[in-house]
Amino acid sequence: MLGALLEETVYLAALTGEPLEARRDAPWIAGTPGTLCHTMTVRACQATGYTPRVRHHADDFGTVLALVAAxxxxxxxxxxxxxxxxxxxxxxxxxxxxxxxxxxxxGTGGHPAVLAARSALHASVVGRKQ
Structure with a gap:
């Protein structure tokens, strides 16, 4: 069974405010191949009409942001x-x-342990977004 936890905005991080379509020739930083973050990067760029040139792979968002800043x-x-x-x-x-x-x-969605875990995760996520 799947239960919704969170829906969040995705941002393009760059040193300038040009749109995604203008990033055809830009170097990209993406997650390790095989991860959802890598797949999402490739598919989002392909939907815009190009395949990204991935220069770096990083799975930690703090590291990714530091690479963008550099x-x-x-x-x-x-x-x-x-x-x-x-x-x-x-x-x-x-x-x-x-x-x-x-x-x-x-059949376990109403189990006290599942309910407690879902509640704690939801509270954690809501707290971080505020």
Whole structure:
């Protein structure tokens, strides 16, 4: 069974505010191949008409933002990955959304342990977004 936990905005992180379509020749920073973040980067760029040239792979959003701030490329960052973005990084909200769901066995959604875990995770996420 899947239960919705969070839907969040995804941002284009760069040193300038040019739109995604203008990033055809930019170097990109993406997650490790095989991860959802890498797949999302490739698919979002392909939907815009090009395949990104990935220069760096990083799976930590703080590291990704530091690479963007150092001029090493542009990247997609989900809302929860923006704890302390560097001041020089321009964040442009995209229509792309990241959805996080919880998985649990069918018939266990009402179990006290599942309810408590869902409640704690939801409270944690809501607290971070505020």
């Amino acid at each position: 001029g090493q490329g542009v990247a997609f960052i989900p809302e929860l990955g923006l704890l302390a973005p560097p001041p020089d990084v321009v964040l442009t909200a995209l229509p792309t959304r990241r959805r996080t769901r919880l998985a649990y066995r069918r």
